[in-house]
Amino acid sequence: MDDALDFRRVKASQMNIQQMPQVSQFGSGSLAQAGSQITVSNVSRTYGAGDFAKQVVRDCSFTVDSGKLTVMIGPSGCGKSTLIRLLAGFERPSSGTITVDGKPVTGPGLDRLVVFQESALFPWMSTYDNIMFGPRARGEDTPEMRAFAEVLLRKVGLDGFRKKYPSQLSGGMQRRAELARSMINKPDIMMLDEPFRGLDSMTKRLMQEYYANLYEDFRRTTFFVTTDIDEAIYLADRILIMTNIPTQVRAVIDVDLPRPRHVVDINESDEANAIKMKALGLLHEEAMKSFARGSKAAADFVDAYSKRMVKD
Amino acid sequence: MSAARAVCIKVASFVIGDDFWRGIVSILAFLIFWEAGSRSHAWFGFAFPWVSQIPPPSAVLVELFKLVQELSFWMSAFLSTLRVFEGFFAAMLIGIPLGLAMAVSGTFYGVTFPVFEVLRPIPPLAWVPASIIFWPTQELSIAFVTFLGAFFTIVINVIGGAQAIDVRYFQAARSMGSSTWDVFRRIILPATLPSIVVGATVGVGITWAVVVAAEMISGGGSSGSGGGLGFFIWNSYVGGSYTQIVAGMISIGIAGYLSSAALRKIGKWMTPWISEG
Secondary structure, three states, X not given: OHHHHHHHXXXXXXXXXXXXXXXXXXXXXXXXXXXXXEEEEEEEEEEOOHHHOEEEEEXXXXXXXXXXXXXXXXXOOOOHHHHHHHHHOOOOOOEEEEEEOOEEOOOOOOOEEEEOOOOOOOOOOOHHHHHOHHHHHOOOOOHHHHHHHHHHHHHOOOHXXXXXXXXXXXXXXXXXXXXXXXXXXXXXXXXXXXXXXXOOHHHHHHHHHHHHHHHHHXXXXXXXXXXXXXXXXXXXXXXXXXXXXXXXXXXXXXOOOOOOOOHHHHHXXXXXXXXXXXXXXXXXXXXXXXXXXOOHHHHHHHHHHHHHHHHO | OHHHHHHHHHHHHHHHOHHHHHHHHHHHHHHHHHHHHHOHHHHHOOOOOOHHHOOOHHHHHHHHHHHOOOHHHHHXXXXXXXXXXXXXXHHHHHXXXXXXXXXXXXXXXXXXXXXXXXXXXXXXHHXXXXXXXXXXXXXXXXXXXXXXXXHHHHHHHHHHHHHOOXXXXXXXXXXXXXXXXXXXXXXXXXXXXXXXHHHHHHHHHHHHHHHHHHHHHHOOXXXXXXXXXXXXXXXXXXXXXXXXXXXXXXXXXXXXXXXXXXXXXXXXXXXXXXXXX
């Protein structure tokens, strides 16, 4: 029984790799369009009250520029996911304001879509039905939308998997299906909360290249949260480095590397390496602070990152 | 043609498989132990405790063979099955919407759950006298007790299933533009379906247990052809036919197994996304 399962998984991930090149052949053009701008000013978020109050986000201000890919990076457990929930409108800030193109965020909206940490594909729907969820929810099951779903299915390399349920897809395929499910709604803003966490390093690398390719085709305003500095530099137009909990913006680094980007080029770019050193230095400091406060997660973080500093 | 071949291959691989032969061995060993036990006095000169009091399976088989040729036996089986289905479908019909409503609305949950939780531990059989008083006919009182057997299990499963839905599914659906009705129809309903199937499969088993006891206590229906398998067993006991008692018991076992198996099949068909692992 277990053997059969493993075999299926291996087979799936092989297909995964085989399908990658086919995808990048797809051109862009008419689909590309810029999105909206998010402005976050003096936002704080506290959970609980009185003696048990825990401030997670403190006086946070930044902008996510129109059509740009803004990556937020910070130590794990620092409150990044809370910020995503605030931006998405699932939760309200305790103080401060979040506006999209000047209009305050009061709840979830069609203009902002979240791709969650682990797959939130609906397990009871096939890949195709998952992708068509948004259009159908809005009564837009039109020939144009179906055609767009076809384009996206091919673009994310899941053409042959349209009738499969999420449980029959590999981790990487699930993420791609989820990207397609978001893209079909043509959101002004896409928010991704550590979308590639938990994937093995090979699949993760492929997904990053893949996602960079998707972004370069569509150029929507994107807010991308990660803990991986290489991922951040490879994808970002701008990196927000966050402090430890309660989180604040520690530094903003603009990444002016040319697009389309390739992982190999980034690895060899002096500019990218300079950004990496600077970012790692700041992140290391932040992690040390929470280490001093005795956080287990921070201790792991420091451990991992000091090894990388030495290696690099 | 190829479909027929696929079925043949499936049956063949099942027959060749280990589980099939283990099943055969299990049933044979059980029958041999039973046969030897109930004939222990004649065969070994001493009486096995308990087993020796029961008629041997060979005698039960002969009895069963006789019974299946009698219309009254089928009438009893039919009456019990009918009551099981009445009670079970009523429990599904009322239990699923009630469970969903309780899971979806906090207010409704707060108002109904305490009463529900007080009534739930009352064994369905404790309801028999009350339900005989409540309901105008005996048939209705038996069906009502049967209904209770499945009802609470189904409701509890539906509530549990609906409350365990990952909040991200709602967030995802909402941010893609789903209306409340759309969320209910395309998220809550399918996400709860596996729990409904589990509740139904367990519930139908309880229903069989309850219907037989209710029939014994209430003395069966008023029709001349007997009052269901429970009454049939009770009647056999009163009449002193021990082989009939056991034959009746086995028929109930088979009927219960068949209903659970049928529900599992239907459930699997309705929840194709749940992989067999």
